[in-house]
Amino acid sequence: MSRNGLHLKNVGVRLGDTDVLHDVSLDLDARTVAVIGENGSGKSTFARLVGGLLPRASGELGVLGLDPARRAAELRRRIAIVFSNPDAQIIMPTVAEDVVFSLRADRLPTAELEERVAAALERFGLTDLAERASHDLSGGQKQMLALCGAFVRNPELVIADEPTAYLDARNARRVADHLFEDTGHRLVLVTHDLALAARCDQAVLFAGGSLVAHGEPDGIIARYEAVLAC
Amino acid sequence: MLTLYKPGTGWLHRMPAGPKLLLVLSVVLGVSLLPSHWFSAGLAAAAGILGYALAGLGPGLHGIRELGRQVFAIRWVIVVTLASQLVFMGPEPALANAARVGAAIVLAALLALTTRVTELLDAIETGLRPLARLGLDPQRIALLLTVTISTIPVLGRRASEVRDAQRARGARNNPRTFVVPFLIVALKHADELGDALTARGVR
Numbered sequence: 001m002s003r004n005g006l007h008l009k010n011v012g013v014r015l016g017d018t019d020v021l022h023d024v025s026l027d028l029d030a031r032t033v034a035v036i037g038e039n040g041s042g043k044s045t046f047a048r049l050v051g052g053l054l055p056r057a058s059g060e061l062g063v064l065g066l067d068p069a070r071r072a073a074e075l076r077r078r079i080a081i082v083f084s085n086p087d088a089q090i091i092m093p094t095v096a097e098d099v100v101f102s103l104r105a106d107r108l109p110t111a112e113l114e115e116r117v118a119a120a121l122e123r124f125g126l127t128d129l130a131e132r133a134s135h136d137l138s139g140g141q142k143q144m145l146a147l148c149g150a151f152v153r154n155p156e157l158v159i160a161d162e163p164t165a166y167l168d169a170r171n172a173r174r175v176a177d178h179l180f181e182d183t184g185h186r187l188v189l190v191t192h193d194l195a196l197a198a199r200c201d202q203a204v205l206f207a208g209g210s211l212v213a214h215g216e217p218d219g220i221i222a223r224y225e226a227v228l229a230c
Numbered sequence: 231m232l233t234l235y236k237p238g239t240g241w242l243h244r245m246p247a248g249p250k251l252l253l254v255l256s257v258v259l260g261v262s263l264l265p266s267h268w269f270s271a272g273l274a275a276a277a278g279i280l281g282y283a284l285a286g287l288g289p290g291l292h293g294i295r296e297l298g299r300q301v302f303a304i305r306w307v308i309v310v311t312l313a314s315q316l317v318f319m320g321p322e323p324a325l326a327n328a329a330r331v332g333a334a335i336v337l338a339a340l341l342a343l344t345t346r347v348t349e350l351l352d353a354i355e356t357g358l359r360p361l362a363r364l365g366l367d368p369q370r371i372a373l374l375l376t377v378t379i380s381t382i383p384v385l386g387r388r389a390s391e392v393r394d395a396q397r398a399r400g401a402r403n404n405p406r407t408f409v410v411p412f413l414i415v416a417l418k419h420a421d422e423l424g425d426a427l428t429a430r431g432v433r
Contacts (some may be wrong), residue, residue, distance in 0.1 A: 048425070051429060052428075053425050053428060053429065076428070076429070076431045077431060079429075080429065080430075081425075081426075081429035083422065083425070083426065083429075085422060087384050087387075087419070088384075088419055088422030088423050088425070088426050089422075089426040089429075089430075090380065091376065091377060091380055091423075091426070091427070091430070092347055092348065092376065092380060093235070093347050093379065093380055094235065094346070094347070097346060097347055097348045100348050101348070101430065102430055102431075104348075105431045105432070131235075131237055134380075135380070135383045135384060135387075149430065153431075
């Protein structure tokens with residue numbers, strides 16, 4: 001089992017009576033991994049499985065050397081997940097409070113908590129918006145807040161499921177730059193944006209709930225584009 | 231909309247959230263228990279004015295201006311209470327009850343104006359801790375309150391999106407055609423919120 005990356009052996013996921021992911025075997029130890037494929041191909045299911053949000057029906061799974069089914073609490077402390085819809089990720093009424101919420105379970109001393117929150121707000125350009133109502137922010141600002149809430153926990157692995165889907169080009173670029181910035185975290189990026197996929201170290205292609213190919217992004221993207229051209 | 235907190239340095243801002251919650255609850259309870267007489271209307275109004283004037287919300291008449299904003303925000307509550315009670319109970323209880331309801335709401339707003347939700351959450355959690363012996367989870371109850379508060383504006387926006395989508399397709403405002411799609415988006419939001427809470431380390 002990979003100690004740091006992802007290890008899947010014959011993994012299957014069922015939702016009700018439907019097999020949504022079947023027989024996926026994969027070992028990845030790259031820092032950044034793109035997950036591509038058409039709608040309904042199983043990309044998001046893969047991301048949710050790796051993030052511990054969905055149980056596997058069969059096979060063997062390791063994320064950062066942990067089995068999500070057995071050590072879910074420890075895994076959640078070490079990973080962060082960013083979704084495409086930031087509205088669902090914002091819990092607290094103001095920007096600063098929402099970032100604080102991410103650290104609530106850690107019970108940090110007040111000074112350390114304030115320092116980490118201030119640093120995270122600064123890093124994501126949210127300092128001036130700290131007292132603003134979270135749900136009154138623009139779409140781009142909300143996604144930056146979602147990222148801020150994820151990164152303030154210093155995760156070892158960030159799983160981002162189409163984080164730029166609702167954003168304009170400028171905000172999409174800002175979000176992507178933060179995700180790719182090397183702060184010691186690994187990234188699993190589910191995306192339809194092939195330019196973003198090309199920035200990753202490795203790429204994984206899904207179709208019809210199955211893993212089709214994985215490897216260097218250029219080759220995988222070329223293969224996906226060939227499928228799209230048919 | 232639901233973020234009433236305004237940063238400040240007055241004594242009410244500095245007061246710990248737990249005692250402040252008890253103080254505000256006591257004052258609101260006191261106002262609510264006033265009898266339905268003419269003088270109660272005056273007392274309730276005086277409590278509201280004094281509360282805002284002495285809360286240290288800002289320099290000069292800042293507190294009174296804030297009171298004006300709060301009263302304006304709940305004007306329809308006051309009007310509806312006043313009108314319905316005028317019809318059924320006469321002018322004296324109508325005025326007294328409308329003043330008591332209005333004063334109770336604006337005084338309760340003082341808590342939200344001067345306390346961050348995280349501080350309130352901590353205070354509620356601490357206050358409910360004895361209930362843990364009965365098997366209740368104070369952390370979960372406090373979180374439930376917070377999530378409820380934060381979900382209201384999101385659902386409001388989703389409702390307006392559903393209405394816009396219906397208008398765009400030529401449908402008239404019809405509660406029957408609104409309820410089903412709204413229920414679906416609300417349930418989808420609940421699913422996403424559950425995932426987001428799990429992803430942020432909430433059990």
